[in-house]
Amino acid sequence: MMKRILVVIGSGLAGSLLCNELVQYFDVTLLEKGPKGSIKIPDIQCIKKDLAEISTFCFGQGGTTSLWHNGLIPINIKDVNSEDFRTVLAEASPYMDQAADALYFRNRSFLAEYERIVAELNALSDQYLGFPHGIDCLIYPKHFKKLQVDPKVSAVYGVQDIEFSFEDSRIKTVHYKSDGIRNSIDADYVLVSAGAMGTPGVLQKIFARTGVDDPRVGLGFIDHPKGFVGKVKFKKNFVPVLRKLSTYDKGEYLARNAVRLKSQCGNYTACAYFRPALTMANSLDIYKYKVALGAGSGMSRVKKMVSPKILHPDILAEIFSHLFNVSIPGRKFNILFVGEQKRGKSRVFFEGDRLQVDWSISDQELAVYQEMLRELEDMLEGLVDEMNIKTDITEDWLWSMAHHSGTVSMGDADEDLVDRDLKLRCCDNVYVCDGSVIQEHSYANTGLTIGMLALRLADRIREEAT
Template identity: 35%
Template structure:
């Protein structure tokens, strides 16, 4: 049985560990512990307000969030990567179901977008828009008890083979405990903030210093608008959005997904 090391125990890491455990020997390395910690925020200039959207701990950010599903915008995809995403759309509903989404994600998303687009068309307003669908599920993803997990990992060293491949990983915890693990495959699932650092460290060991592979990597929106002022000419359409949100609130009580719209002005 081949060995897989997963770096990060958030949504991706936990999900992959649970799916692969029957066919591989899976080990998870996690920066945090059983109790989550919230890293301090750094504000460049002005502090407008903040909310907790990131943490370290077993389960990663699923300790905080609602398992909301957002389809990746085309504008954010590299040309080559776009083809990969397009091919993976076949698995979208299966992945959503694993995250407790009660219906077809793709069908429900299209339905909501059609409703929003109809309202925009009624006032001749051109926008790029999308929606986040939130299933009735706010519990963190739990790793199966058969998967070995090392917590509070503060340092990872990669031991290289003759063919410029990583054949084992040495992890050290904050208590000083060190262990060497065999690795046929390494899956980096450290999130939008952690993964760039992990990938960059691996590339440096391979003497690849000019790669942009880990630059700008992010897996979800990191900024949110909490208070807005609606222009007079758009107040009616905004009220319609509120009405739709009220309807979906009733649906979520029956395990249907909640929908929120977000708009990008060209």
């Protein structure tokens, strides 16, 4: 029997997993804008606030998994307010181990390991520290590489000008340019996985057939604003516990652990990581340099190292502890704050080929973060000898953690672009799966969730088509 034809747009985290899961059931064609075997940093225009000092996403084979650190953590369903998204996350949770395995957490159950560590850390915290909202942990497999698609997938790289033609409420044909030549492929299914930044551009093309731009496309962009917001020097007797709470080396993986923070209204969840430091100074300049250095790789990291800032004691501490996994002795720790955003007015859109990113942190969000930092100060009061936390942070102290999400609304309401099955409402054979459909993400890195959503979608499509 002829296999049905499935076109996947984008070879990033979601797109690669979708291709690999579905290639045994479908004739899969992957259309990727970026190059094969290398990456391209996109040219973007930030309208209000810059995302970060570093590139927060890229084009090319493997998408942003070419840049990422592969830290895995689930979004806690209890932190999610939207009922629709809670339901989707609950339906995706059986795929957690499979997604973690595809993302290099191998040979054992991720969920079992994660729950065991969280329980252990919370027992420690309850006994010695008493953090009221608990501890969470982010698991980093020590060996990972960017995702690759199965060689059975017909993968086309460097694709330009994707366009669609329709038959009734279905996409019939996908047109694209490759090596300057126009090609067309008839599709039974189209899966859009161009990332939270790229997918709105693809959807704009689909909505173009109505002749008007749909203002919902790309609206609701959220990220995790993160920043180093201060230093603490713990009392001697708490240091052994705090060290374990900061980073826990489990052999094949590292657990980096965070204190959970809740807003008084209960709607926002954030967290604070403790990272070893050598001084008690709070310098925004040094913090920004530290992030730029930590996130770069290869030659770009080497270039950043050519700066007098590299000799700052806190940067040296970060290099040894984070980049080389060497434990820094001492009682001083940096506080890395990771905040939650809610879908609102931030958005991404394309003008011609240029991506416009209209991102900001709202006054309400800033007030919530300041309130949480004051609460953190209170929590730490009895545990520290010295504390230097910047509780009245401004936007300047925070930048993107590269967890771009929310640019496609998902839910049961007619105005949501995709339904709970991630099917585009206006087209019967188009699904969207990548960071864009994540509606809320507390402080949790999104990669594991994107993987779980991709595997759930792959199962549904396979069931529907076979």
